[in-house]
Amino acid sequence: MTIIVRAMSFILAGAMLLCGSVLAQDARQSIALLDCTLIDDNAVYNDAEINRIQSQRLQMIGHALRDDMQERALFRVTDNAPASGLIASLQSDQDLSACNGCELRVARELGVSRVGVCWVQKISNLILNMNL
Template sequence: MSARHVFLAALLACLPLAGMAQPVTDRDLPEDATVAFLGITLIDTSTEGDYFGAREDEAARIDLIEQEVRDRFEAEGYTFVDTAPVAEELSRTRNPAHCNGCEIRMGETLGADLVLVGQVQKVSNLILAIDLALREVETGNFLRGQSVDIRSNTDESWRRGIDYILKYNVFAE
């Protein structure tokens, strides 16, 4: 068999898995729930951050997509709880999206029904990934969320990435 035939056989073998990439929507989202949104963290694994430090445009993009998330959740009828009571703990947490359950504990402290966390991982100015995860505070169960890769470090690409997650996963019908 030629290398091309091997590649095509491997590709065809993966096709049954394509259906598994659908959004996790088998559990209904609770209506009128309160949400503890602990923000979206930028994780810069590029060498650029090591050499030049944090970039103002990327900090502004974090604010931009956090607002997109807030706007969409509010449009869907969700209410955000004030995170001020956990502000100190949150400031000590490098990344609430990966903190061994601290996001659930903070959600409990805040009396929220759901906790929402996200991150943007910058590999380079060309390759980035946006993650968003929504969990039920009472059980800690993952309800919805997704990771998408985006190309180019622009307002438009970040906005498209977060919009994709919200439209096709979190609020998919």
């Protein structure tokens, strides 16, 4: 009889752990991470090749940030594709890192609780500030 009780307690404990992990995963807040932008005061001196390289680096930063948040399970990172039109429209009018809350429209459209806005400030070729 004690073997059955012990087996049932292990099964119950396993079920509770499984349910707890599912609930904990659902309890994570959702986030939309917007693509990183570059603030470069010396952009007028850049040639096309430098601009292309900087654009590639920004994409790499954005992918690494998304991957890191998903791996660490900090947030549920959503796909921005359903709001791509809105994001493009907002970006064409203003800098999303300084738009005074325009990113909240993206949050509403995607149904997320948070929006991560990333920008990299290039001070020189050696000094960069990454902001989120």
